[in-house]
Ligand SMILES: *[C@@H]1O[C@H](CO)[C@@H](O)[C@H](O)[C@H]1NC(C)=O
Ligand SMILES: *[C@@H]1O[C@H](CO)[C@@H](O)[C@H](O)[C@H]1NC(C)=O
């Protein structure tokens with residue numbers, strides 16, 4: 001009894017130590033320099049011009065659902081608005097390198113949620129960013145649902161490397177674009193991170 005309680009405490013301690021490190025970090029700011037607020041709608045837009053627009057949902061390859069996260073083909077398109085939910089739900093702003101759930105604020109034709117989740121795709125031998133994640137429950141059962149925003153040059157990149165616990169083996173990588181059949185899919189670890197900025201919707 002006593003020893004199981006002790007190990008539970010140790011697990012809780014390591015979770016909060018990881019989450020705390022990022023809670024101290026700087027706030028992510030939007031294109032006007034304002035802190036990005038949890039639960040408020042933003043567009044995630046590319047910084048580099050002429051290579052696609054904002055982020056949106058699309059069916060890719062030969063499957064209809066769940067929808068995958070892709071970039072709009074046209075630079076002028078903002079895509080769909082998104083909201084962020086920090087792993088530490090008492091955080092009102094999105095902090096650099098803190099784990100978040102990211103969700104499209106949109107209605108989908110699929111039964112799956114519009115929340116981002118990472119999934120391995122055998123046919124392209126890479127992890128893709130798709131949807132159908134479940135909100136919250138920060139821990140080893142939900143590792144695939146957490147993304148963070150890291151500083152990258154003077155802009156940002158999206159990273160998957162959840163700090164859910166010290167003993168979990170997690171996949172780490174930068175979110176990048178893979179162009180396939182003319183569709184700009186979000187994957188992990190491609191040619192280089194997708195450099196992004198945030199604009200209030
Ligand atoms: C969550 O964020 C709040 C507000 O910044 C902070 O006081 C608290 O320590 C954080 N909790 C954890 C577990 O990181
Ligand atoms: C994996 O990618 C291929 C090629 O784009 C696609 O046809 C297939 O439906 C994808 N599978 C899953 C499970 O997403």
Ligand SMILES: *[C@@H]1O[C@H](CO)[C@@H](O)[C@H](O)[C@H]1NC(C)=O
Pocket residue numbers: 061062123
């Ligand atoms: C369709 O998707 C499945 C699952 O990813 C894959 O095994 C199959 O090869 C794909 N078929 C075609 C024609 O792309």
